Amino acid sequence: MNTFGPPKMVLARGEGLRVTDVDGNTYVDFLGGIAVNTLGHAHPALLRAVSEQLATLGHVSNFFATTPQVELAERLLALTAPGVDGRVFFANSGAEANEAALKITRRTGRTHIVAMEDAFHGRTMGSLALTSKAAYREPFEPLPGHVTWVPYGDADALAAAVDDQTAAVVIEPLQGEAGVNVASTAFLQAAREITTQHGALLWLDEIQSGMGRTGHWLASHPAGITPDLVTLAKGLAGGIPIGACIGLGRAGSLLEPGNHGTTFGGNPVASAAALAVIDTILGEGLLENATAMGERLRSGLAADDRVSEVRGSGVLVGLTLTGPGAPAAPAVVAAAQDAGWIINATGPDRIRFAPPLVVSAAEVDAFVQAWPTLLDKAVHL
Ligand SMILES: *Cc1c(COP(=O)(O)O)cnc(C)c1O
Numbered sequence: 001m002n003t004f005g006p007p008k009m010v011l012a013r014g015e016g017l018r019v020t021d022v023d024g025n026t027y028v029d030f031l032g033g034i035a036v037n038t039l040g041h042a043h044p045a046l047l048r049a050v051s052e053q054l055a056t057l058g059h060v061s062n063f064f065a066t067t068p069q070v071e072l073a074e075r076l077l078a079l080t081a082p083g084v085d086g087r088v089f090f091a092n093s094g095a096e097a098n099e100a101a102l103k104i105t106r107r108t109g110r111t112h113i114v115a116m117e118d119a120f121h122g123r124t125m126g127s128l129a130l131t132s133k134a135a136y137r138e139p140f141e142p143l144p145g146h147v148t149w150v151p152y153g154d155a156d157a158l159a160a161a162v163d164d165q166t167a168a169v170v171i172e173p174l175q176g177e178a179g180v181n182v183a184s185t186a187f188l189q190a191a192r193e194i195t196t197q198h199g200a201l202l203w204l205d206e207i208q209s210g211m212g213r214t215g216h217w218l219a220s221h222p223a224g225i226t227p228d229l230v231t232l233a234k235g236l237a238g239g240i241p242i243g244a245c246i247g248l249g250r251a252g253s254l255l256e257p258g259n260h261g262t263t264f265g266g267n268p269v270a271s272a273a274a275l276a277v278i279d280t281i282l283g284e285g286l287l288e289n290a291t292a293m294g295e296r297l298r299s300g301l302a303a304d305d306r307v308s309e310v311r312g313s314g315v316l317v318g319l320t321l322t323g324p325g326a327p328a329a330p331a332v333v334a335a336a337q338d339a340g341w342i343i344n345a346t347g348p349d350r351i352r353f354a355p356p357l358v359v360s361a362a363e364v365d366a367f368v369q370a371w372p373t374l375l376d377k378a379v380h381l
Helices: 044-056 067-080 094-106 125-130 134-140 155-161 185-198 249-253 268-283 286-302 329-338 361-379
Strands: 011-015 018-021 026-029 086-091 112-116 147-150 166-171 201-205 229-232 243-248 309-313 316-320 344-347 350-353
Touching: 026 361, 044 268, 067 086, 067 243, 067 268, 086 094, 086 249, 094 125, 094 166, 094 201, 094 229, 094 243, 125 134, 147 155, 155 185, 166 185, 185 201, 243 249, 268 286, 286 309, 286 316, 286 361, 329 344, 329 350, 329 361
Parallel strands: 112 147, 112 166, 166 201, 201 229
Antiparallel strands: 011 018, 018 026, 086 243, 229 243, 309 316, 316 350, 344 350
């Protein structure tokens, strides 16, 4: 169905950051399947994990447990909130992880949710109900209701919106789809205090920002808070579909037998893929690499006057093109594609970069070197 508009090209193969289309043209992928290909394309560790698991046990349904699934739940709990009791529900995507979290919030006996302006939480009816963009939501109303939006990062507005009837506050620590807006640690800490005061759950949607992309396992880790719910997906299994809804403390036990389910969620192949991603991030020092390469990319991009602002953390980077003589963001994406680079526009003047965590200094430098020429060419498109 024509939900995505015409595809930009037809891709045939990939290795590392390089992808090749069906005509044999190659591109360097600075979008990584929208923050999904953590290890780049065709990483040997991911290939091995998926092949070995599929050859051993591919799928069994959730009537049964499998070793990779249990091990992944334990690893995710240890990475998310070491020493805190919790439980994990596995799904197949970000929106589904958020659906599980939304159902958990209803089990508090309350229905009111406070979400952020410019938030993106997915396209299913429940996660859509939390998404602030009216154009996404309105064609599908009525949606699950009782949602209030407050300006992202505004602790006073948040405090005013939350009361003793609030089930949860949902925040992306970095808003990816909005063009990479970063919440301050002070805002995340305030959100923790406000929700605790009112007995509401603090739910962090780390679907795009989590799993090492910011140089931390979770983008919220520098804030030093323990949330009640964390949702993960995108980069979690490096391209194999998976989502996870992590419930910490009492939030982990609000769903009871019969309350929720999934046929595929957390299947052994997807779980083995996620374990391989985690092991490779650790083994190849990819948190450190994400931090270093993100800084290198941001400072290189900011050097051009046409770039008015560069935002982000690690290898989730956004910029605004409103300096003198700046071209439109979609024209820059087109000029980049002509020159062999895949990047993404999140708005008329906003560009997003989400390269794999394995991106090298040479790849970043090559892009930074090409950047002024891409902007020149985009002006004439
Ligand atoms: C992509 C995204 C989702 C939705 O994930 P899907 O896998 O596309 O359903 C939800 N929340 C955030 C923050 C995202 O970036």
